């Protein structure tokens with residue numbers, strides 16, 4: 001935890017598989033690895049099972065909070081959806097629109113997984129994009145999924161390099177998905193999140209068997225930082241809903257740890273005595289002020305409803321909005337995506 005202005009910041013990883021489905025490490029091993037990577041929380045989501053949760057394995061492992069949901073898919077194994085806080089695994093017969101709605105009805109947290117996945121070179125491994133955009137009750141979407149980006153960029157000539165140093169090839173979320181997030185955010189609150197989608201698969205390359213994206217490596221890549229108004233409770237049930245509500249409220253930003261620890265990044269909106277962070281709302285642009293604080297000097301880009309507003313190489317940025325709308329921030333290091341905030345909305349509440 002880091003005290004970040006009036007907020008408490010917690011860093012963690014989302015979308016983790018274990019041996020309860022197709023991952024290669026047990027929940028206990030995953031927790032141990034995440035703990036040594038310095039994470040505050042992890043959100044585990046195996047395919048169509050809540051086995052570990054049912055066995056009472058949710059809770060604190062040393063200082064690490066381990067929360068367990070699951071990854072739902074439709075009858076064709078498409079439209080993957082992460083659900084946290086349902087009373088059980090929802091019926092496999094439901095359509096995506098139905099399982100999204102049912103998640104909402106149960107006040108669960110619902111996240112659209114790898115929504116814009118394209119795997120052009122991997123005939124054997126089909127892609128699993130989200131096609132059910134007519135569903136409306138999801139809380140967030142993965143704007144960056146490590147597995148998806150790796151798969152999309154895999155080409156015959158760079159295969160070896162990509163297998164041996166996968167994190168070097170992580171560049172940005174796609175423009176497609178950022179555009180989608182911006183479009184959706186004009187009409188509703190949607191959290192942009194990072195998903196590691198870790199399985200720890202062994203990969204056969206000639207006589208070698210190596211693991212691309214071992215858990216240890218994944219936990220040092222895409223992280224989701226959540227901002228809470230109060231410290232995370234030591235009581236599991238309370239802490240769980242603090243994390244879920246923080247995400248639903250979009251009080252979060254995404255970072256790639258490969259380019260540095262983004263803890264302490266701040267995107268804030270100020271108006272009079274009011275201060276809001278990612279996900280926050282200010283009544284009017286009049287007398288409003290946006291500030292960005294980066295933990296390191298980097299290229300900071302402020303994006304408004306109509307696209308890029310300003311860009312500067314700095315560790316601090318100030319801006320006085322001239323109109324109502326939605327605003328978010330991207331931070332680049334060495335031309336690679338480092339930090340992605342969620343939107344602050346001005347004059348536009350839902």
Ligand SMILES: [Zn+2]
Pocket residue numbers: 071080113114128
């Ligand atoms: Zn999936």
Ligand SMILES: [Zn+2]
Pocket residue numbers: 015017071113197
């Ligand atoms: Zn998955």
